[in-house]
Amino acid sequence: MGFLDNIKTKGAQAVEKGKEYAEIxxxxxxxxxxEDQIKEYKVKIGDIVLVNGLPIMNDNIEIKELLEKIEELNQMIGENNDKINNLKNVIV
Structure with missing residues (x-):
């Protein structure tokens, strides 16, 4: 029975690895x-700057909102990278 138990254990490990890879x-x-959303926001910022010039960056609410959205997305990317590293058992 040891052989069958070994096969069951290896099968369970394979299923668990499959779940980890799916999550990753x-x-x-x-x-x-x-990252695609960040690119879109950067393009919008570029369009605004092209139309209005650079000095408007400090006064333009739309640019500030886009920059805040970019920062939020960068934080989510960092969180996901942390989750991936945890799944891979990687310490950074």
Missing amino acids: TKLNIQISGY
Whole structure:
């Protein structure tokens, strides 16, 4: 019976690794989406600056809101990277 128990244990480990890889893939997809949003916000900021010039950065509410959204997305990316490292048992 030891052989069958060993197969069951290895199978359970394989299933667990599969779940970990699925979670890591999900988190990486989220990170990619966040990075795409950041790119969109940067393009919007660039468009505003092109139309209005650089000195408006301190006074423009829309730019400030976009920069805040970028910061939030960067924080979410960091959180997801932390989760991925935990799943991979990596200490950074």
